[in-house]
Amino acid sequence: MLKLFKYFKWWYYPLIVLILGLTLIQVELDLNLIDYMREIITLVGKANITGESQTNAILNQGLEMLGISLLSILITIVVYYISARIGANFVKHLRKQLYDRIHDFSMEEINQFQTSSLITRSTNDITQVQMVVIVLLRLAFTAPIMAIRAIQKIVDIDLTLSMPIAVAIIVIVLMISVIFIFVTPLFSKVQNLTDDLNQVTRENLTGLRVVRAHNAEGYEHSKFKKVNNELTRMNLYVNRAMQMMMPGMMLVMNGVSLAVTWIAAVMIQEQTLGANPLEGIAIQSQFSIYGIRILFAFMTLTMLFIMVPRGAVSGKRIYEVLNTTPKIKDPENPKEIPADQAVEVEFNDVCFKYPLANECVLEHISFKAKAGQTVAFIGSTGSGKSTIINLIPRFYDVSSGAITLNGVDIRDVRQKDLLDYIGYIPQKGLLFSGDIASNLRVGKPDASEEDMQNALKTAQAYDFVMEKEGGLNADVAQGGKNFSGGQRQRLCIARAIIKQPKIYIFDDSFSALDYQTDRKLRAALKEQTKSSINFIVAQRIGTIMNADQIIVLDKGKAVGIGTHQELLANNKVYQEMAYSQLSKEELENASL
Numbered sequence: 379m380l381k382l383f384k385y386f387k388w389w390y391y392p393l394i395v396l397i398l399g400l401t402l403i404q405v406e407l408d409l410n411l412i413d414y415m416r417e418i419i420t421l422v423g424k425a426n427i428t429g430e431s432q433t434n435a436i437l438n439q440g441l442e443m444l445g446i447s448l449l450s451i452l453i454t455i456v457v458y459y460i461s462a463r464i465g466a467n468f469v470k471h472l473r474k475q476l477y478d479r480i481h482d483f484s485m486e487e488i489n490q491f492q493t494s495s496l497i498t499r500s501t502n503d504i505t506q507v508q509m510v511v512i513v514l515l516r517l518a519f520t521a522p523i524m525a526i527r528a529i530q531k532i533v534d535i536d537l538t539l540s541m542p543i544a545v546a547i548i549v550i551v552l553m554i555s556v557i558f559i560f561v562t563p564l565f566s567k568v569q570n571l572t573d574d575l576n577q578v579t580r581e582n583l584t585g586l587r588v589v590r591a592h593n594a595e596g597y598e599h600s601k602f603k604k605v606n607n608e609l610t611r612m613n614l615y616v617n618r619a620m621q622m623m624m625p626g627m628m629l630v631m632n633g634v635s636l637a638v639t640w641i642a643a644v645m646i647q648e649q650t651l652g653a654n655p656l657e658g659i660a661i662q663s664q665f666s667i668y669g670i671r672i673l674f675a676f677m678t679l680t681m682l683f684i685m686v687p688r689g690a691v692s693g694k695r696i697y698e699v700l701n702t703t704p705k706i707k708d709p710e711n712p713k714e715i716p717a718d719q720a721v722e723v724e725f726n727d728v729c730f731k732y733p734l735a736n737e738c739v740l741e742h743i744s745f746k747a748k749a750g751q752t753v754a755f756i757g758s759t760g761s762g763k764s765t766i767i768n769l770i771p772r773f774y775d776v777s778s779g780a781i782t783l784n785g786v787d788i789r790d791v792r793q794k795d796l797l798d799y800i801g802y803i804p805q806k807g808l809l810f811s812g813d814i815a816s817n818l819r820v821g822k823p824d825a826s827e828e829d830m831q832n833a834l835k836t837a838q839a840y841d842f843v844m845e846k847e848g849g850l851n852a853d854v855a856q857g858g859k860n861f862s863g864g865q866r867q868r869l870c871i872a873r874a875i876i877k878q879p880k881i882y883i884f885d886d887s888f889s890a891l892d893y894q895t896d897r898k899l900r901a902a903l904k905e906q907t908k909s910s911i912n913f914i915v916a917q918r919i920g921t922i923m924n925a926d927q928i929i930v931l932d933k934g935k936a937v938g939i940g941t942h943q944e945l946l947a948n949n950k951v952y953q954e955m956a957y958s959q960l961s962k963e964e965l966e967n968a969s970l
């Protein structure tokens with residue numbers, strides 16, 4: 379939590395000093411009110427002031443008390459306002475830092491934290507920290523200052539009467555310590571269980587259709603119930619322990635009042651408290667209120683002792699994210715990608731192992747792709763096709779070997795420069811909520827309407843977009859849920875085309891298209907991508923048989939590289955796949 383203070387802005391500090399100053403004044407004002415009360419009771423008993431002059435004196439004291447109270451209220455309002463402002467601004471800043479950091483994360487860090495936990499950290503944990511910062515600013519100064527000043531005052535007035543208050547303080551400190559020891563470790567459990575709840579809910583909602591189709595509501599329900607019950611149980615346990623504090627505190631407070639009254643009564647009887655019995659009663663009242671103030675200050679400290687560790691757990695979870703340096707980052711001395719030559723990508727003896735995995739999923743892959751070429755990857759599921767193309771935009775870095783772009787290792791260039799070269803079309807057509815135009819402009823923010831229409835035409839998406847109400851301005855729901863799988867894929871392809879990149883990466887991006895649209899799209903793309911490299915991952919031989927180079931993957935190894943005809947003639951793995959999909963005739967007359 380303390381480490382998060384480095385994200386405090388400079389202008390918070392003068393405001394915090396202001397809060398401290400105002401708190402000092404407010405404590406003195408509040409304690410003065412108690413002295414005024416004693417004064418009023420004493421005035422009632424003064425023999426030399428009677429009648430109207432006594433009433434006036436009491437009224438004057440009362441008016442002064444009113445003035446002090448109003449000033450104290452004003453200070454409270456100012457302190458609350460400043461602390462709310464600092465708290466809100468601090469978490470806004472923190473949220474931004476967190477967002478930027480998560481944005482820089484590579485897949486490795488995302489997998490390390492898990493998306494659900496990153497969401498909890500960016501929402502629930504941030505709220506906890508905000509609450510703690512605000513409460514700390516409001517009360518962390520008031521409570522100890524009030525306790526110290528009030529203790530000083532009662533000790534000055536009478537030591538014997540201070541004794542019950544001293545005992546009460548010891549009891550309260552013991553209570554706080556017990557709660558602190560037992561409850562604090564549970565806070566991190568509560569936050570981790572919130573992560574779990576978030577994950578189950580997320581999975582359940584995103585997979586709602588699968589759950590319904592499999593009639594698996596019961597199974598999912600029991601998963602949710604388990605984590606929900608666990609979180610509820612933990613929250614109840616924590617809250618019960620904390621709620622026990624309240625009656626305990628009330629007991630101590632009432633006990634103090636009783637003890638002070640009793641001791642004061644004995645002292646008044648023995649004429650050792652005040653000049654006369656009325657002054658004795660005035661001192662006793664003053665003491666009781668001081669006692670309550672002191673204990674109230676300790677109660678507030680208790681609350682802080684409970685809230686701060688909870689906030690600290692959240693602060694630690696946020697700091698973990700902020701303190702994680704993305705493994706994939708820009709080099710210190712980035713090289714420029716030579717732009718005066720035709721694009722060329724080379725894999726040089728590339729091996730790759732997923733973080734935390736034991737074995738390599740890609741082994742010794744080498745090939746060269748030149749401008750205008752289509753390089754296709756084919757292989758059984760899990761053979762490493764997606765993995766290989768994910769290395770090009772550096773979603774992961776190679777474990778050994780190198781990938782070069784125009785002769786420069788892609789790890790030696792700025793990520794932005796590299797990504798400017800790439801148009802990536804993912805396996806799952808993912809669209810953002812908004813409209814079609816805003817989705818296309820992700821590829822090129824300043825794209826004109828004509829650019830968009832051309833891209834849609836190439837991607838065979840023009841007709842269905844124009845049929846939609848609003849055309850380019852037609853609504854897109856979250857994730858593109860109001861489009862079919864094939865439509866989403868085509869819109870994603872259009873989003874990449876509009877960027878006119880030098881490298882296209884199609885990760886099984888034609889899988890949801892019917893054969894006719896697939897053919898038309900590839901023909902249009904061929905025209906559009908004459909000077910680019912097309913990397914295509916596909917399951918269908920028909921999609922890739924016209925590629926300039928087909929790389930056949932088997933368990934992470936390139937077991938064949940060549941054209942369709944070459945592989946068909948001499949590669950067993952390719953032959954098996956090809957003959958299982960198309961007839962001999964179709965295969966031998968490969969054409970678009």
Ligand SMILES: Nc1ncnc2c1ncn2[C@@H]1O[C@H](COP(=O)(O)OP(=O)(O)OP(=O)(O)O)[C@@H](O)[C@H]1O
Nearest residue numbers: 489732735739757758759760761762763764765766
């Ligand atoms: N994030 C990951 N962490 C660990 N292993 C992974 C990860 N992603 C994929 N793998 C493993 O890497 C191997 C290759 O996966 P990849 O997704 O590249 O296969 P693929 O050929 O594209 O399969 P498909 O055609 O089914 O999409 C698989 O064995 C898979 O289990």
